Amino acid sequence: MGLLHIPGKKMNPRAAPYILLVISAVQGFRYSELEQHVNSKQEEYVEALREWVAIESDSSNVLKRPDLHHMMEKAAQKLRLMGGMVELVDIGQQELPDGQTLALPKVVTAQFGSDPNKRTVCIYGHVDVQPAKMDDGWATDPYNLTDINGNLYGRGASDNKAPVLAWIHAVEAYQALHMELPVNVKFIIEGMEETGSNGLEDMIVAQRDIFFSDVDYIIISDCGWLSRRPALTYGTRGNCYFFAEIEGPKQDLHSGVYGGTVIEPMTDLIGILDTLIDPNGKILIPGIREAVAPLSDEEWKMYQDIQFDLENYKNKIGVDQLMYNSKVDLLAHMWRYPTVSIHGIQGAFSDHGTKTVIPAKVVAKFSIRQVPNMDPAVVKKQVTDYLHLVFSKRKSPNKLKVTMVIGAKPWLADTQDPVFEAGKAAIKRVFNVDPDLIREGATIPIARTFQDVTGKSIIMMPIGGFDDGLHSQNEKMSRYNYIEGTKYFIAYLHEVSLIKKTSV
Structure with a gap:
C-alpha cells in the first residue's frame, strides 16, 4: 500500500503497527455494503441537511439565540434517536456589551460504545453559522437549501453542518446494517464557534479527565480541500x-x-x-x-507535489496579479x-x-x-x-x-502519526487517490486548545470543496462531497480501528 509513506520522509516507527494490522484486517471490512447503503440514503441525507440549514443559528446575533438553542436541541435529538448517550452541557452565560447576560448555547456531547479494547475517537463540530441575508448578494434564500447542478446552497451547508451530519450518517450506516462500530465514537458539538467558542475551553478543561479521559484521537472537519483532490490538514496559523x-x-x-x-x-x-x-x-x-523557521527542503518538495493551480486561484478571487508567482511561494506564505x-x-x-x-x-x-x-x-x-x-x-x-x-495560537501536527496514516488509507479507498497534505492559513483555535488541554493527537479531515464560499455569499456543499465524504468517514472509522492500543 504505497499510500502509507510520504516520499522523502522516514517512516515514523509509531506507524508500523498500523501497517501490519492493515495487511491482516482489510478483508474483514464490509465496505461495499456500507457504500451501497449510503448511496440509497442520499435524498434522506440531503433532507436532513435542508432541515438543519433552515435553522438560522447565527451565533453573532443575540436576537437569533432562540434559533441557536433550537439547533443544539435538534442535534442532540438526532443523536438520541440513534441510541447515543447524549448530554447537553451548560457552559454558562455570555456578557453583552451593555452589561446584560445571555445564556450560551449548551454543548452537545454524545457517546457510542465504550469497549476498552477499542480505540476511541472524538468528533468535534459546530452548528452555528455566520450571518446571511438575501441583500448580501445571495442568489438563493440562504436558509432554504437549494440544489443547483449538484451543489447544495445554503448558509452553514459547508461550514459546518454537512460535515457534522456526514459523521452522524457514518455512525448510522454501521447501525443500519447491524455492524458493530469498529471504534468507540464520541461527539462534541458546539454553537459558538463563529464568535470565538465562548465557554468551550473551560468546558474542555473541566472534562479533560472525564469525557476526554479515554479518547485516543480528536477529529475536526471544519475546513476544506485546497483543490479537487481530497486533503488532510496538519496545521493552521494563529x-x-x-x-x-x-x-x-x-x-x-x-x-x-x-x-x-x-x-x-x-x-x-x-x-x-x-x-x-x-x-x-x-x-x-x-x-x-x-x-x-525557514522553509525546509522537505517542505518545499511537499508543497511542490500539492495540486494547486495559480490561474484558477486568481480567477476564483477575481484578481489579475498575486503577491507571488510560484506555487511553492504562494502556499508557503498562505500557510507557514x-x-x-x-x-x-x-x-x-x-x-x-x-x-x-x-x-x-x-x-x-x-x-x-x-x-x-x-x-x-x-x-x-x-x-x-x-x-x-x-x-x-x-x-x-x-x-x-x-x-x-x-x-x-497556531496548531501543527505530525503527519507521520498513525492517525494520518489511517486518513490516507481511507481517502485511497473511497476516492482512489493519495491525498494532499495541507496546512490552513486561517485560524481554528479549538485545535490548539484540544492539543494543549487533552494531550491527544489531532487530525483535520475536511470534506468541504475549495470553492464552497465559506463565510461568503452563496455558500454551498456539493452533493458529491457530502455523500462521498460520508463514505470516507465510514472508511476512516475502520482504518483508525487498526491502530494497536499499545502503539502510542
Whole structure:
C-alpha cells in the first residue's frame, strides 16, 4: 500500500503497527455494503441537511439565540434517536456589551460504545453559522437549501453542518446494517464557534479527565480541500488581532473650519499603519520574521507535489496579479509564514455620500496571522513597542493606545502519526487517490486548545470543496462531497480501528 509513506520522509516507527494490522484486517471490512447503503440514503441525507440549514443559528446575533438553542436541541435529538448517550452541557452565560447576560448555547456531547479494547475517537463540530441575508448578494434564500447542478446552497451547508451530519450518517450506516462500530465514537458539538467558542475551553478543561479521559484521537472537519483532490490538514496559523486607537480633539471637527490647524488623528493612524508592511508583503515589525523557521527542503518538495493551480486561484478571487508567482511561494506564505492584514478603521466616515469631518478618535483593526515559533505574548510586545516608537517620531500631541484583543495560537501536527496514516488509507479507498497534505492559513483555535488541554493527537479531515464560499455569499456543499465524504468517514472509522492500543 504505497499510500502509507510520504516520499522523502522516514517512516515514523509509531506507524508500523498500523501497517501490519492493515495487511491482516482489510478483508474483514464490509465496505461495499456500507457504500451501497449510503448511496440509497442520499435524498434522506440531503433532507436532513435542508432541515438543519433552515435553522438560522447565527451565533453573532443575540436576537437569533432562540434559533441557536433550537439547533443544539435538534442535534442532540438526532443523536438520541440513534441510541447515543447524549448530554447537553451548560457552559454558562455570555456578557453583552451593555452589561446584560445571555445564556450560551449548551454543548452537545454524545457517546457510542465504550469497549476498552477499542480505540476511541472524538468528533468535534459546530452548528452555528455566520450571518446571511438575501441583500448580501445571495442568489438563493440562504436558509432554504437549494440544489443547483449538484451543489447544495445554503448558509452553514459547508461550514459546518454537512460535515457534522456526514459523521452522524457514518455512525448510522454501521447501525443500519447491524455492524458493530469498529471504534468507540464520541461527539462534541458546539454553537459558538463563529464568535470565538465562548465557554468551550473551560468546558474542555473541566472534562479533560472525564469525557476526554479515554479518547485516543480528536477529529475536526471544519475546513476544506485546497483543490479537487481530497486533503488532510496538519496545521493552521494563529491570529493576533489588534486595535490601534488614536485620540485627538474632544469632538469631531468641521474640516473647513479646523482643517490645517489641528494634527488629525486619521492622518496619524494612516501614517503608522503604513509602517506595518511594505508593498511586497514584507512585515516591517522587528522580530516577527526572525522568529519564523525557514522553509525546509522537505517542505518545499511537499508543497511542490500539492495540486494547486495559480490561474484558477486568481480567477476564483477575481484578481489579475498575486503577491507571488510560484506555487511553492504562494502556499508557503498562505500557510507557514506570518501575514499582516488591515481590516478596517472604526470612527472614520464610511457611509454613502460626503461628510467633511475630522474624526476626533479613530481605531484601526488589523491582525497578524502567526505560525509556529511565534508566541502571542511576544508578538503583542513587538507590535505595541514598534507602533509607539513609530508614533513618537511623528511628534504628535494625539494619544495612541494599542490593544491585542485576540491571541490565538497556531496548531501543527505530525503527519507521520498513525492517525494520518489511517486518513490516507481511507481517502485511497473511497476516492482512489493519495491525498494532499495541507496546512490552513486561517485560524481554528479549538485545535490548539484540544492539543494543549487533552494531550491527544489531532487530525483535520475536511470534506468541504475549495470553492464552497465559506463565510461568503452563496455558500454551498456539493452533493458529491457530502455523500462521498460520508463514505470516507465510514472508511476512516475502520482504518483508525487498526491502530494497536499499545502503539502510542
